[in-house]
Amino acid sequence: MRSNEDWPFPARWRGTRDFGPSKFGRYPGDPPRYSGRRVDLLGRSLPAAPGADPADAIRRYLAARRTESAQGSGGQSSGNDRPAESRRRDRVARRLDTRANALTCRRWCAGWGQLAEEGTLAMSSRPVARPNLVAAYAAEGAGARYRRRKDKDDRDARTSHRLHHFARWLRGCRGLAGLVGA
Amino acid sequence: MPADRDRSPARIEVADLLRLAALAADAEAGLFARNPRGSGRYADRLLGRALCQGAALHYVNKKNGVKDFDVWSFYAQQ
Numbered sequence: 137m138r139s140n141e142d143w144p145f146p147a148r149w150r151g152t153r154d155f156g157p158s159k160f161g162r163y164p165g166d167p168p169r170y171s172g173r174r175v176d177l178l179g180r181s182l183p184a185a186p187g188a189d190p191a192d193a194i195r196r197y198l199a200a201r202r203t204e205s206a207q208g209s210g211g212q213s214s215g216n217d218r219p220a221e222s223r224r225r226d227r228v229a230r231r232l233d234t235r236a237n238a239l240t241c242r243r244w245c246a247g248w249g250q251l252a253e254e255g256t257l258a259m260s261s262r263p264v265a266r267p268n269l270v271a272a273y274a275a276e277g278a279g280a281r282y283r284r285r286k287d288k289d290d291r292d293a294r295t296s297h298r299l300h301h302f303a304r305w306l307r308g309c310r311g312l313a314g315l316v317g318a
Numbered sequence: 319m320p321a322d323r324d325r326s327p328a329r330i331e332v333a334d335l336l337r338l339a340a341l342a343a344d345a346e347a348g349l350f351a352r353n354p355r356g357s358g359r360y361a362d363r364l365l366g367r368a369l370c371q372g373a374a375l376h377y378v379n380k381k382n383g384v385k386d387f388d389v390w391s392f393y394a395q396q
Binding site: 143144145146149151152153155158159160161163164165166173174175176177178179180181182183184185186187188190191193194197 | 324337345346356362388395396
């Protein structure tokens with residue numbers, strides 16, 4: 137049987153509830169289904185035994201800062217006990233990582249990007265159904281470059297390109313979920 | 319003075335905290351019931367709940383204003 141360490145509380149879960157009509161009124165930017173203030177609900181499982189002192193368990197969780205959410209909360213509650221140099225290094229590393237990903241994608245997409253600029257969708261399978269366009273693009277060199285780089289049939293290359301964009305989309309979703317704390 | 323005129327300056331009382339706790343308990347009960355062998359393991363392992371972010375700051379300084387409520391629930395993993 138799996139232990140709870142193997143199955144943490146679903147950190148991506150995010151519940152919402154309506155506080156209902158109250159002295160707090162409602163936030164105008166919220167969807168109309170909220171009659172009062174919106175209540176966002178989140179949860180975490182902490183490495184503590186049932187019945188442990190909750191304040192102590194939460195303090196240890198924030199101090200350990202193993203996750204981004206804990207780092208954020210820890211920064212607000214416990215001040216700047218993490219060296220500024222270490223925080224700066226992390227920021228630079230994240231920025232470089234983002235830039236490297238963007239650069240890789242730009243190179244990867246170069247061939248198809250040119251097709252997109254010329255009026256067809258990079259992710260579309262339409263050119264296969266329109267052989268006159270494929271021939272035209274191949275004659276101009278964009279498709280040929282792409283095929284040479286992948287050393288594959290253009291259909292295979294297009295599939296891998298779709299997967300590449302799907303992976304980017306998934307990463308974006310995960311990043312967004314992280315931002316909202318879900 | 320609230321930072322945003324859409325924020326409520328009303329004070330957060332203990333009764334409001336209890337209502338928030340009840341809303342959280344209700345939402346989590348639904349989560350546990352949907353997956354009793356997964357997250358449902360945490361049904362009786364609640365350590366505590368905390369009001370966080372802007373509303374928590376408003377509870378402390380009574381100046382920030384309330385835009386929405388963020389309630390975190392913490393569960394014992396061991």
